[in-house]
Amino acid sequence: MGTRSLVNDAATYMPNAEDRRQLMDIKDALSHITQEAKRTSEATFNDMANQTDFPVATLKVPGSPARPLTPELANVLMQVADQLSRGRAVFVAPYDTMLTTQDAADFLGVSRPTLVKLLEGGAIPFEKVGRHRRVLLADLQEYMNARHQNNISTFDELAADEDPRATLDNPLIS
Structure with a gap:
């Protein structure tokens, strides 16, 4: 994926054709996570999360440890994947840029x-x-x-x- 920085902490991501196909699959996978989160009440979720064998969706990047994928982060990633899969550029920057x-x-x-x-x-x-x-x-x-x-x-x-x-x-x- 191409990157062009406007400032030190910001970047614009432009997908190529190969990336767009993969992003469509990612978008579909992430949509299931956010749909499941909407169906599950917060109290039920907390009860499930306190179990020792509770499955947690994670984000795994090669060379770094797996990180838990919260419903909020899944929603953001789904929106980014959706826009990139449509061939649109996504601008990512801290709000105080x-x-x-x-x-x-x-x-x-x-x-x-x-x-x-x-x-x-x-x-x-x-x-x-x-x-x-x-x-x-x-x-x-x-x-x-x-x-x-x-x-x-x-x-x-x-x-x-x-x-x-x-x-x-x-x-x-x-």
């Missing part, structure tokens, strides 16, 4: 000058390191969520203003 303005602009899908205008306008917080701006990934996520909520409320307002009967008499709508 600092990005350059170009990386932040790429993340938002805007040009760097547009991002700089957003930063200078106060829409997104940033830090200056020397003469360079750095943007926290968490702040970009917060901006994206706020922008999404703003768009949803705008559409809701537009829909509330519309008279539903007006579309019934519209000759363009059959």
